[in-house]
Amino acid sequence: MRANVQPFALDVRGVSKQYGSRDALRGVDLTVESGQLHGLLGPNGAGKTTLLRVMLGLITHDAGTVQIFGRDLNDRIARVPDGVAGFVEAPAFYPYLSGRQNLELLSCLDDETAFGRSRVLDARLEQVGLQAHASEPVAVYSAGMRQRLGLASALLRSPRLLFLDEPTSSLDPAGARDVRAVVRRLAGDGTAIVFSSHDMAEVEDLCATLTVIERGQVIFSGTIDQLRKRAPTDVHLLRTSNDRAALELASRRRGIRIDTNHDAGIHISALDSEALDGYVIALGCAGIAVRLLERRTRSLESLFLELTDRPAGPES
């Protein structure tokens, strides 16, 4: 029970949204506590961005409630509550102004006395690694630089609840690492973060809890460990003398499923140990030597694909 405790930073209950006859969101629930880094996963068109828009007050919802720090988000009439920040899709700015000027104007919208408070702006620009480009017009910024500027503009609001929509999608690996470090630090300082991403490994690395959305509905919400427990099958890494023939054989056997296939070997799921034993014996009978058979932790990707009922294609 959560009696006598602080309200959730974010408490979404039964939110629905229709576009014409299409259900963009159907009874979505989502709760995030302060200091929690919560992943939001789903295939393209699942409703992640629509949900983020609802939570940021950019679009209305047809049913359900959105509470932020215990207070109802009053649709579009009210302003975004203090301490709430974020961006959806690619952050957008005024191209004829510099990155710094954009931040100056946005901070002025948050607090009219903030105009010219260069120390805070400098700190934010430095935090996202944009200080060297702060005076350049946004028109010449790359997608990655705009993403960094988007994060800086969100940080200007000293967020206690932060919504990030694929914040590392346009960044190089070093930039993505820096952003992840900033996100971790914010969560460590008590900021609740909703982190939408297509990158399963990133969500697995950053988030302790996650919500998976498919066709506007939540199909899983909980910890990553809970998600793993939902998978009844074990996954094994298999390396053989002839992986192609082993794959072909696996596709014909009951109780064996190919999760992923890449240079390091084949990831297979066996329904039970009997099915696995039968497959290994069949490999031997077919003249295929088993070089490695190792039990592995299921990747979030394979779990995600299982949840969203999509076939696992071979990885490159």
Add this chain to the structure above:
Amino acid sequence: MTGRGCMSVACVEAVKLLAQIKSRIVFAVCILAPFAFAVAIRLQNSLPEDTLFGRSVKESGFAVSLVVLGFAALWVLPALTSIVGGDVFAAEDRYGTWKTLLTRSRSRAEVFAGKIIVSLAFTALAVAALALSSMASGVLVIGGQPLIDLSGVLLPPSRALGRVALAWISMVPPTLAFTALAVLISVATRSSSAGIGLPVLIALTMQMCAFLDGPEIFRGLLITSAFSAWHGLLAEPPYYRPLVYGTLVSAAYFAGCLAIASRLLQRRDIGG
């Protein structure tokens, strides 16, 4: 919605506007074009006789300002207003910045009000620049001689100056009405091209409609009728009825367009 909130949005919009080259060009044109016109009139032998006060442009500098006013009222003022009013909302769609703007600490009502304040201020300043420049260019290039008004009465320079200034002031209500119309088109279509182009087209259509036969009340309901209400100020004795009527019609357009635009923005889903 708070006054401080609206003003902070207005400050931000003003900074954005000043950073854009189009606003500087508009003001440069408003200031320089009347001078260029006055110099051209002085250098040429012929007169723009088919224009109101065209015969007097070489006799009184005040007539230069009135010729500029007559020309501006045709399509320049609607165009001038729509450059900002027709783009101030649609630009956010063009740049995809609604989501940036509306995820700060300002409500939609404050954002709307702030943008309207800046659009109206820009329009008023542009009209003032054109008025002052046309009067200054007329007096400096042609001279501050007395002006013969529409009734054939000779107005001494001080009275002529006052009447010309009033004539320009009478342009403000219909110009602001066109600004509101441009704002409505900008909000409704989310297109800068429509926001800037359609008000000019509507102004020209209204002027054409004024030539058609029909009940007088129909012509009175056109905003463009208010653009010619200044004629009463240059008659002896002056008559003010068209001016009052035109101001009321302009106010109705102004309030109606802004009310609809505000409603549209409040109800809008900010999508991708």
